[in-house]
Amino acid sequence: MSKKKLLGTLALVICIAMVAGLLLTGCQGAGGKKGESGKFTFVIAQYSNATEPFARKVVEDFQKENKNIEIDLQVVGWDIIEQKINTMVSTKQAPDLLNFSYFSRFVEDDLLMEVEEVISPELKEKFYDSFYDACKIDGKAYAMPFLASIRSLYYNKAVFEQAGITEPPKTWSELIDVCKVIKEKTGIDPFGIEMTNFEGQAFFAYFIWGNGGDFKRDGKWVINSPENIEAVQFMVDLINKEKATNPQPTAINRDELQKVFGQGKLGMLITANFFPTILKSEAPDCEYGIAPIPVNEGKPPMSLGVQDFLMIFNSTKVPGAIGKFLDFFFEDSRYEEFMNIEGMLPATETAGKIMAGKDETIKQFIDLLPVAKFYPLTDPKYGEMRLEIIKACQEAILGEKTVEQALNDAQKKAEG
Template sequence: MSLFAHRKRGLLIILLQLAAVLFTGCIREDGHGSASTNPEAKASITFVAAEYSSSTKPYFEKLVKDFETKYPNIKVELQVINWDILDSAYNTMISRNEPPDLLLTNIYAHFAKDGLLNSMDDILSKELKDDIYPYLMESSKMEGTQYTVPYVATIRQLYYNKDIYNEVGITQPPTDWKSLEEDARKIKETKQVDGFGVDLTDNEIWAYLSYFFYGAGGGWMRNGEWAINSPENVEGITFLKDLYAKGLTDAEPTVTTRDEKQRILGNGKLGMLISGNYFEAVVPHEYPGLKWGKGPIPVKEGQTPLVLGVQDVLMSFKTDHTNKEALSKFLDFMYESARYEEFVLREGFLPTIQTVGSKLAKDDPAMKQNLDAIKTAKFYPIQDPAWSAVLNATRNMGQTVLLGQTSPKQALDRLQQIALNKSH
């Protein structure tokens, strides 16, 4: 799953964007991109980045322009692609044997297993590697090899509309499932608006599964082995399904996305939802009069308070045009403190490098709190090659579970089998 994205653009825009990707692929100019270590030789880099917001593309376009001004012998061919079509776009490139030199997304291990990725140890400068928070680097490793580098991170928390809370007499956010259900019912019955927003769309379902897996004391894996159909996970999804059946969630968990629900909350029509810390930068900006608060993700009574961390990563594909020296310069440029700080603040992320993290934490108590929290966060198992297949299999299970077409146990049994099959 990705971090902050205004993912639901118009269908026409998405189709046009995909068409452009399919036709252009990863075209390189003649004479560019030879595998050379000569700094005077011309080189090219194809860079495919996920689009987080309307600000993403202008930011990266300026970054590329500034980089090419500094390094006129390195040409960067940029594509910023909406999350809705990102997977299909880069998979098309790979199927044509035209993978990007650099890709920013949220999964990687199946590519590493197939031998498609360069080791980042051969690309990262020592200065940059030493600057990245070590605990964020762990999930970027497979069998001791550093295949990716974390670019941005978030933590997930419960966000709520303070005005709604005050009107119905809720004094603090729920910390356990019992109070979550009680508060959602109070909001629904008193205000006649939805109590708890749930995103089970194909953009975010794995996040909500994680909240209730971990909240029940389960998780995706246990002791290094897949444990998707554990009794704890079944209990967590059963509780979520029951909330929906009782009318205590929003009416369309499989239709409206997290970003859309954030706007519904900002507009006073939703009491609470779980989102990333980018909520704090984006929603109050769109709704200046909004009074909002946050709390921990509610868990089953007796369970440890939950912090879920999410990170998106940069990876480098092996190509005939790979120029590791050029890639190293480009990464150093991307993570340069002032430039990287601008991106983090613009998109509402947590920084993954210590120079920027220390600076922002010093000036912003909320940033310090979030950076402290992510140190002990649970993450998706992105370092397992089966994760990509598991993630894809979750995309359409929300509706079948909510409508009773399959039981939570049956749905999780299927995911478990997919994980085991892809692990061998």
């Protein structure tokens, strides 16, 4: 080959390489990950009145540092978020980044990215292993932990003092006795129960787990197990026979009950570790105590651990930009601030250590995590069955069906 031809060939090779490089850069962006600039939609649930101001400030701060990324932030109330998401998905307008209480149904419909395609290794290492493992289906993580809460029994100290009660109930029989005394000596509703679509499944969980029951066993739904029937019957009797609860549990949600408690009109309520933050803001004069959730005699202690998730829909065009934002959001001091504002437990071990070192009450809640049980969120039918379980409990409370009939019907739906 002549020198002239050799130089021509080398020039052609260099040009091809340069074009390939430019194409690759255009696809990946400066940081080497696809879609590191552009616009994405972030739908986040409203945990409190403080959620939106905080989230908007985070987005604004992020966009100042990343002028090539625009975030369409949508803060949606828990009472309508499920309907909104269903509408967005069915109309092919799924959000890019979503904060929600379950994700398995979206995996079943092949709508989510594996999060490790998006998040940095440094962020992945921050999460508690148990939280991150709960985001996996068939060994692959399709969501990431966002935040967590743990449930306890809160009791009004003034009501207890007025009734002459010195200790909160530990067992179901003690719960009935304490409720009777509160009712007789104060006239105040002793114990709060909600059975609405807001969070009725939580009260189902408190009672079935407190009796050795469960949602599923060995991979199969067991809604109508003997333990569950006995537990729901106890709850129904507490409402209808003992008259130990707020009236009309099917018509008042958890947030409304929390306000009643703060007003001194409710003796006891099972709710989450964010409740002290709400009381401090809305009812600063309310003196309360915290105790484990009562269980049936001889049953082990338990609590409900609730984890909400972040997930990335595979329709997104900017996974790289989302990855950048997640690193920014979960920066320890920023994430700690969010947890403190909302009264939640952090999903990252790094923030957990910081918060536990500063606050003994938070440490107390974090220490409860080993006895926590979780909803079967990795089952694609959970979203549907959550509503079926609430419906069954409502039917039993309202006397439309016996407890056994209602749970049998819910079980048929689970098996269908």
